[in-house]
Amino acid sequence: MSDEHLSSSIRLSTxxxxxxxxxxxxQNYTTKDSVLEAFSAGYRHIDTAQAYKSEAHVGEAFRLSGLERGDVFITxxxxxxxxxxxxxAAAIDESLQKMQFEYIDLFLIHDPHAGKDLRxxxxxxxxDARAAGKIRSIGVSNxxxxxxEEIVEAGLEKPSVNQIELHPFCQQTPIVEYCKAHGIVVQAYCPIIRGDTAHPVFxxxxxxxxxxxxQVLLRWSLQKGFVPLPKSATPSRIHSNACLWDFELSEDDMARIDALDKGKEGCISWNPVDVS
Incomplete structure (x- = not known):
């Protein structure tokens, strides 16, 4: 296992x-309590969204945690x-107000449905918000x-992150390979297939x-170089999903999981990566 995989953090292009x-x-309806539990379990990276209607709860949990702002990474x-x-521009200010933060660590375009011009x-x-100090890093999702490539063609810098559906049944290899070749960190949502871990290999x-x-699925994700984003409202699960740093899957076992890819048929979420 490389030093990168042993590390608990990854350096973004910014x-x-x-x-x-x-x-x-x-879809976590106990967000404040769950985030507090996650902080207790050692998580320092929280992934929310305006559409989740949970930004204020994330901010509240942070303030109750006793952690310093520099200790946590908020997306x-x-x-x-x-x-x-x-x-x-208005939405960025609204997110800052709801979370009561002076800056947001990572701000993503949630999906590509608006079309090229609006994207x-x-x-x-x-x-521009990053230049103003409101955001530290910029990324995209889906x-x-x-x-x-349309970002590059427009003469703009590449995003730091692309967050996509990513798990053994939906590996999205062309997107992953492009991101790795261009220094874009890949975040994995649905990394534990929404709890569907009954496959015989798992x-x-x-x-x-x-x-x-x-834990096997999350360890696979880490060893692939991804940044998995598991979710749970169950305290025991929140803690167990964070216990990943004291074991390593062998190359043969990684290959067994790699072989489970179903392409687009393996998708379990909206995954709008093909829209125009």
């Missing part, structure tokens, strides 16, 4: 370090119905290769390593 394991709060996202320069307007607004490896299936 020079900031991002924890290699994040905690997602999508949020702007969904397509709010894309466009002016709307994005690029939104991206430029994020760049972007296919053609979406990433159960066999869980027994072999004396772990549960979710």
């Amino acid at each position: 020079g900031y370090d991002m924890p290699r394991l994040g905690f997602g709060v999508y 949020t996202k702007i969904i397509s119905k709010f894309h466009g320069y002016a709307k994005t 690029l307007e939104t991206y430029r607004a994020l760049l 972007y296919g290769v053609h979406h990433l 159960t066999d490896l869980a027994q072999k390593y004396d772990r549960d299936g979710a």
Whole structure:
């Protein structure tokens, strides 16, 4: 296992370090308590979004945690119905107000549905907000290769992150390879397949390593170089999903999991990477 995989953080193209394991709060209706539990379990990277309606709860949990602002890495996202320069600029200020933060560590374009012109307007607004100190790093989510290339073709710097659905059944190899070749960190949502860990390969490896299936899937994600974002509202699961640093899957076992890719048929979420 390389030093990169042993590290608990990864350096973004902007020079900031991002924890290699994040905690997602999508459809978490106990966000404040769950984020506090996640902080207790050692997570320092929280992934929220404007569409989740949980930004204020994340900010509240942080203030109750006793942690310093520099101790945590907070991501949020702007969904397509709010894309466009002016709307994005206003939405950034709204997110800052809801979380009561002076800056946001990572701000993502949540999806590509708004179309090329609005996507690029939104991206430029994020760049300007970063220049103003409101954002530290900029990224995208659910972007296919053609979406990433339109940023380059517009003469703009590449995003620091692309967050996509990513797990053994949906490996999105062309997007991952493009991102790795261009210094874009890949975040993985749905990394534990929404708890669907009953496949014989997962159960066999869980027994072999004396772990549960979710831990095997998350360890696979880490060793692939991804930044997985597991979510849970169950305290025991929040803690167990963070216990990943004291074991390593062998190359043969990684290959067994790699072989499970189903392409687009393996998708379990909206995954709009092919929209125009």
